[in-house]
Amino acid sequence: MKVPFVDLKAQYSSIKTEIDSAIQAILTNTEFVTGPTVARFEEAFAKAHKVPHCVSCGNGTQALHLILWALGIGRGDEVILPSHTFFATAEAVHLAGATPVLVEVDEKTYTIDPAAVKAAITPKTKAVMAVHLYGQPADMPALKALCDAHGLQLVEDAAQAHTAAIEGTPIGGFGVAAGFSFYPGKNLGAYGEGGAVLTRDEDLAKTMRMIRDHGMAQKYHHQVWGHNYRMEGIQGAVLEVKMKHIDAWSDARRRNALYYDEYLRGIPGIQAPVAREGYRHVYHLYIIRSERRDELMEFLKERGIASGLHYPIPVHMQAPLAEFGYKQGDMPLTERICDEIVSLPMYPELTEEQIRLVCETIREFHAS
Ligand SMILES: Cc1ncc(COP(=O)(O)O)c(C=O)c1O
Structure with a gap:
């Protein structure tokens, strides 16, 4: 039995009729860029996150x-973000x-460390991502209190x-705004590119709507400089259909994470993910750590099990960051995490049998 890393065909098969007719509707009504279908999706996405x-x-x-x-964040401003992203x-x-200012993450949860953020604040700091x-x-x-x-x-x-x-409150409304990706492999994936911002701030939403459409509030009346950041109608149609299934898919990912937790228990040399108490982790990726990571990935590959690396090189060690003086050794924790992590197959349609096979293979590797 082969275990792929993701299986987008399996998901499409399960919703084929709905998707095909939603795409057909766009071809017929020619709402190819933004339009009522995209607006309906925006409404559903906002509602699901209570923003x-x-x-x-x-x-x-x-x-x-x-x-x-x-x-209005720009030249001369600093923005703090994790190097592990x-x-x-x-x-x-x-x-x-x-200017990006990179900091370490929390050792257990891999999310930005509030203490590291605090230490990086300067008079030029404007935002934290x-x-x-x-x-x-x-x-x-903790981040909200600090900001x-x-x-x-x-x-x-x-x-x-x-x-x-977090404690029953969906993410998306904790800060001033939240950015989402609908890249096909994401928990909510378009059939092409897609993204969205959620915000509680009506004026900010208005400004973003203008910027994404060449700075226009009204056709050919350009209020501000902008860009073409509009969503395509076909992606809105796909996403509107998929919104009906997102809760079931997230629950399936969480169920699969529990199977992994159970079947990986007791394997020496493996560190399973840690979910914070009261937090709803939706397992876009299921990450384990092993000091023999590269050998483990090879062992899995030879047995038909795909795995991934998210991410092999920290941001502070990427070439464009050298201009800010960042170099290897600056963030020892993030660097060690990047050397030890491996992403196991994770998607809603993954079966318990497949997960058991992945875990047995990992157990076999660690016994060798
Ligand atoms: C953490 C994070 N931020 C931003 C992005 C960018 O999203 P996109 O690929 O849709 O531009 C991604 C997508 O891969 C991501 O994983």
Whole structure:
């Protein structure tokens, strides 16, 4: 039995009729860019996260850039973010013209460490980007208290955490705004690129709606500089259908994580993920740690089990960050995490039998 890393075909098969007719409707009504279907999706997405405004856009990177742009964060400003994240979090800061300030993550949960954030605040700091990495919310209560005390904007990078929650409150409304990605492999995935911002701030939502549409409040009346960050109608149609299933899919991911936790228990040399008490982790990725990570990945591959690396190189060691003086050795914890993590197959349709096989293979490796 082979175990793929993700299986987008399995999900499509389960909703084929609904998806095909939703796409067909767009071909017929020709609402190819934004339009009523995209607006309905925005409403459903906002409602699911109990946040009043959703501004859809072309992808998650645009969503994060849109937030910083609309907040007026730019040249001379510093934005604090974790070094352990996908590169796009830092890219959004660069696109806004601001300076990325990278910090360590918490050793157990891999989310930004509030103590490291506190130590990195300078008079130039304007915002903190909290990444809900792998589907687990960052420590938002601590970050919110810190940002409020220092007058900083708190932005959520929620690209991997659709419908995750803290003590029953969905992510998306803890800071000034939250950016989401609908890249196909995400917990809520488009059939192409897609992204969105959630915010409680009506004026900010209005500004973002203008920026994403060439700065227009009214056709051909350009109020501000903008860009073309609009969502396509077909993606809105796909996402509207998928919204009906997101809770079931998130529950399936959480169930699969429990199977992994159970079958991995007692394997020496393996560290399973740690979910914070009271937090709803939606397991975009299921990450384990092993000091023999590279050998383990090879062993799994030889037995038909796919695995991944999220991410092999910390942001502070990526080439474009050298201009800020970052180098290897600056963040020992993040560097060690990146050397030891491996992502196991994780998607809603994954079966208990497949998970048991993955875990037995890992057990066999560690017995050798
Ligand atoms: C944490 C994080 N931030 C931002 C992004 C950017 O999203 P997109 O690929 O849709 O631009 C991603 C997507 O991979 C991500 O994982």
